[in-house]
Amino acid sequence: FYVRNQNPKVYSVPISPSAQVYYVDMISGPEPTAIALSSWPTGDSFTTCPGEYCPVWLYVNGGVATGIVEQYLP
Numbered sequence: 001f002y003v004r005n006q007n008p009k010v011y012s013v014p015i016s017p018s019a020q021v022y023y024v025d026m027i028s029g030p031e032p033t034a035i036a037l038s039s040w041p042t043g044d045s046f047t048t049c050p051g052e053y054c055p056v057w058l059y060v061n062g063g064v065a066t067g068i069v070e071q072y073l074p
Helices: none
Strands: 015-024 032-035 056-061 064-070
Touching: none
Parallel strands: 015 064
Antiparallel strands: 015 032, 056 064
16 A cells, blocks of 8 residues: 655644653554653654654644554554
8 A cells, every 4th residue: 555645735733741642562563552742752663753754643632732643554
């Protein structure tokens, strides 16, 4: 499969200090594992974040990111 975002627009949103964060732990399987925001990004992640490409789902409420979930890409 091939994921491509053809929209050149870049959005910046602040991250809530109480945001819930989940990373992809490939040791125990591709299920999201909850971690503290202060621990993300982690070297244990399946994805490399931050970077040119950081596949995550952002949950934005009221203009603030309240959740970050790394996306598993096989």
